[in-house]
Amino acid sequence: MARPDLRRNDEMRRVKITTGYTMHAEGSVLIEVGNTRVLCNATVEDKVPPFLAGSGLGWVTAEYAMLPRATNTRSPRDISKLKLNGRSAEIQRLIGRSLRAVLDREVLGERQVIVDCDVIQADGGTRCASITGGYVALWLACRTLVERGIIHRVPLTGQVAAVSVGISDGEPILDLCYEEDSHAQADCNIVMTGTGDFVELQCTGEERPFTKEELTRLLALGRKGTAKLCREQRKAVGDAWNL
């Protein structure tokens, strides 16, 4: 059965990563994956969470939110309910863990980078776009620190990118748009390094459990997608790229 935008099952949507999207953040990126658009701004702060005070080690954390009309139906702002949306809470923990997986906390030193991922427009895959774009924003913020002579090198041990894969009409497909996502039988978010190892893996059977064989096929698709995303990340940074 054809995909809504006629892509092949192993084909990603168009990816566009714009650096320097806003002017205030130490690292600022707009990532577009098809119609999904996420603004990722990385801020460097000189204080760390209490459990790291005095340790000399750094930290990376993330916050994730959707603008009220990023989706087809308007979602009230969190503040109007006085509650952080449960889905946002789950996603921002995932983004933070993923980025910290390649962080050299000693090289960063006792400072914190906060990566704000704000979804301007949603069409599936916003958490994966946040990780992929957030990585570039983090890299840029780190390079700013290097350029300012505050740290001696970018404190990242590798690349991290994420893509969603799923099973639709029994077939594994790569990079689901919203329409596909809402009808998938299984849905995985795969976070991988530039060298093809796993950083985080979250797979959910939506209508039914999934088998080991299906998982194997999904992981292969995920590897293909994240490899492409890592290339896009390096391209976005351009000649400045190094790790």
Added chain:
Amino acid sequence: MARPDLRRNDEMRRVKITTGYTMHAEGSVLIEVGNTRVLCNATVEDKVPPFLAGSGLGWVTAEYAMLPRATNTRSPRDISKLKLNGRSAEIQRLIGRSLRAVLDREVLGERQVIVDCDVIQADGGTRCASITGGYVALWLACRTLVERGIIHRVPLTGQVAAVSVGISDGEPILDLCYEEDSHAQADCNIVMTGTGDFVELQCTGEERPFTKEELTRLLALGRKGTAKLCREQRKAVGDAWNL
């Protein structure tokens, strides 16, 4: 004394109003005034606030927020403090009042338009940009209702636009950027109709009171700025414009 960007005292920054900026909202606008960028999305809902239930009358309300890194220093999200920022509360009430001033509540009928103004990047004048861009988003959402046959005409009795004016080094200036705003002796936000009448006027002496003569000069500047903004609004809508 020269302005930071060498503008004349009665010169506005470059204004750009992009319609259809996001795909889900009934009316979507990105307004840029110099480096200030505000995303204005208008959402139509079929329910009204309790005090209007059963009245047959419509309502327009607004919400305003800054993305955490819209400014030079990161601001924590409201939800992290569980409190709506006092400044945001004040501003969104101003936006709502300003837009309602030209609303024909009977023609809109018993439905509500929520205008979300989210500041992507701030460099002074965000509340005025929100009113000016929010007006276009509201107009577009109304036209969507007309096109869908839900109402018979755009329920707006005129145009509304806003600009900031202030006194800097003793001289009245138009459309203050952040640097100017933070050193101004007086600061006014002037909301006017397309016919040059006042919708709302908020003037504050920052370091010292201001005189009646100064007020008179500020109001003249405001009229000039809002007239230009009204032209930009009509230009953004293009041939579809009518009221």
Added chain:
Amino acid sequence: MARPDLRRNDEMRRVKITTGYTMHAEGSVLIEVGNTRVLCNATVEDKVPPFLAGSGLGWVTAEYAMLPRATNTRSPRDISKLKLNGRSAEIQRLIGRSLRAVLDREVLGERQVIVDCDVIQADGGTRCASITGGYVALWLACRTLVERGIIHRVPLTGQVAAVSVGISDGEPILDLCYEEDSHAQADCNIVMTGTGDFVELQCTGEERPFTKEELTRLLALGRKGTAKLCREQRKAVGDAWNL
């Protein structure tokens, strides 16, 4: 058309300012303007907001609230909704800005005065009464500091008072009661110094925009009203008055 209490259009309601109304506050005032009654208590604290720590400069801030049954219909307490009322947020920011306009922050030194304005009974003009009465409470608290030898003079550079004016049935009127306020075509809150300059000006067209000519007539009424209120402030303080 006659006003509900048969006042002339440029006539204020009876004003009564009672000093020393409660016994604990450094400055305590009950202000009555017609049936509107606001308790203004000024508290001196030895700490300042974070952005002033170590600066040697002082600060004045205000909080505003209505008792639940100050109005015709009972309003739930903010705490029952876990949200500061948006109108209160807007008003308390206005009160704070107005009082700071005449504050000599160096003479006050690194301490803060909090002016609590609690509306006991509301009949229109509560924000203006809060500014006018709050000014006297602030003055009294400052004098208490002088009497205790903590500062050498009252750190205020002038007087501040506020009055509402509006357009009713096409005519400008002074000091609107609730009934007038709820039917006015325009509504201004005018905050002026004892010397007749503007501290803050907030004018809103309620049902329709207002013209420059109407504004001019409203400002003249405002000047008359605030001049009378400044006389009442000095009378309330009595022989101790000096600045």
Added chain:
Amino acid sequence: MARPDLRRNDEMRRVKITTGYTMHAEGSVLIEVGNTRVLCNATVEDKVPPFLAGSGLGWVTAEYAMLPRATNTRSPRDISKLKLNGRSAEIQRLIGRSLRAVLDREVLGERQVIVDCDVIQADGGTRCASITGGYVALWLACRTLVERGIIHRVPLTGQVAAVSVGISDGEPILDLCYEEDSHAQADCNIVMTGTGDFVELQCTGEERPFTKEELTRLLALGRKGTAKLCREQRKAVGDAWNL
């Protein structure tokens, strides 16, 4: 040892109950007990709590709060902490239970009276003053309902008043002011009917437990105090009094 204001151990402070203190509430009372001043406003609402919907029975509830500067040191407002003060929570539950003890819920019918007790100035005994004054506000609100022909008689089966008693320097004393309260060895709040029965009794050993004999002496003082307060309640209402 002499009491701060030289009262006898079994002597109450001056009590003053002013009815009709504010103009909007169905029942409004200012009660003063020495320097303690509490504004009690009773509001009638046509809806009852969910557990009574459709029962035909009425309800009385209470809310209690201190104005920020009712006390010697300013207390932040509940809303600034987003938490109802624990002490206020405890007290307003006590007030509500005490007033409901004499409520004829059938005669009141399916409506609710909310008694707001706001402490203008505190000098000990504010919860007891709230009960005593709140009772009069409730009575007045009920009479308003009778006068409007909504119910046929005041739905109260008797009077309720409250007084604090305590042990100071080993001696039982009546109606403690703040200074006495803060040094008492035991502290009781005694809520009684006009016929001398107990509605609620809350006794706390502050520095040490208290004995059965001490309790007996405290209860006798409480009976004396509440009897006087019941006389004051009737006097405040005047000729209209009936039950």
Added chain:
Amino acid sequence: MARPDLRRNDEMRRVKITTGYTMHAEGSVLIEVGNTRVLCNATVEDKVPPFLAGSGLGWVTAEYAMLPRATNTRSPRDISKLKLNGRSAEIQRLIGRSLRAVLDREVLGERQVIVDCDVIQADGGTRCASITGGYVALWLACRTLVERGIIHRVPLTGQVAAVSVGISDGEPILDLCYEEDSHAQADCNIVMTGTGDFVELQCTGEERPFTKEELTRLLALGRKGTAKLCREQRKAVGDAWNL
């Protein structure tokens, strides 16, 4: 009329106090009184509330909560409403006061014990069970401090236990289960020391006031119940018991 479980009017339900119920807390107790089961965990912290900082004195505080399905109908968690339940607020203040009544704050030194009382299953009398069990948890936590050489003796001046008594069908009864509690004409929570003095007394007329004679009979029952509970407390601690 017979009690639901056929007890005599002056007979308590079966009491079981299990020490060391969980492994992490400094003092951990499960108390069962009939079907009521409360887990009481005492935690020692090295910091005290601000008002005691630097005083060298210690503090004991308590928190009380019901698990959502401790009762017949599920109660939403406090966090889902963002409000501490008013009944919980009242109860945890009572538990804290009761335990502090026998605390030697100097011997404890500048540290705080927090006694968490979580109701696993409720069948009446949960606040009294919390006090009785919380006392044992507190004692155990203090002994842990002694064993670790941090303080030289258990800083408690006596025992504290609590029981509910009430009037049912006109007869005073001891230790009410939920069914009895919900139909009682009066309901008292009596907190007493091991030597039979009062720590706290809270008596409420539920449907009608109660008389002095009824109170006297209730207090006698309370003394009997708390004496038994004190024996159970000592038995639970076993040979280690000393004060």
Added chain:
Amino acid sequence: MARPDLRRNDEMRRVKITTGYTMHAEGSVLIEVGNTRVLCNATVEDKVPPFLAGSGLGWVTAEYAMLPRATNTRSPRDISKLKLNGRSAEIQRLIGRSLRAVLDREVLGERQVIVDCDVIQADGGTRCASITGGYVALWLACRTLVERGIIHRVPLTGQVAAVSVGISDGEPILDLCYEEDSHAQADCNIVMTGTGDFVELQCTGEERPFTKEELTRLLALGRKGTAKLCREQRKAVGDAWNL
């Protein structure tokens, strides 16, 4: 290297599932996995979330919380911070999704089961224990509905159980205790059906990414563990078991 409790790498801790642990819930289970103890109570409610109203379909949701002293250091209650713990938010969403994976929503009909998972004592694996025990509580609640004639069969299409696996010192191990968990290089929570298919898979590289080969070995361990847990679930239910 030996495990703290000398288990083999593929050996689970002792599992004990006690049914009917509390008396009020429709399904009540205490699950113990080593020192980890979680109380799982399933409540049936006759209303469903708004998005299912009128659909005839049922829903299962979960809430997860730790008692304050379930852990080595006391955690403040969520209500004291007015925020649902981010980790709890993430976990309760996982529990809900896992249980819904085997729910036949039509057979359940338009009612909701809420599964409350409260951690009494934590020693690693609390989310997996919550899923495994929560499943039994859900099954019991469903059977209660069958016994009451409300639905005709248990609306579950299979079993669900969960176990944690991880890499410690380079070796995959099954069912990590807290000490192991805090030093693992990778950590997976594997939720499987009784037939060995995947319901949800969450794998995180803690200090480093993990490889595909490591994942394969971890999944095999997970299958072994969940198979054992499914046997324990059936044993706990006993002869009543059927699906």
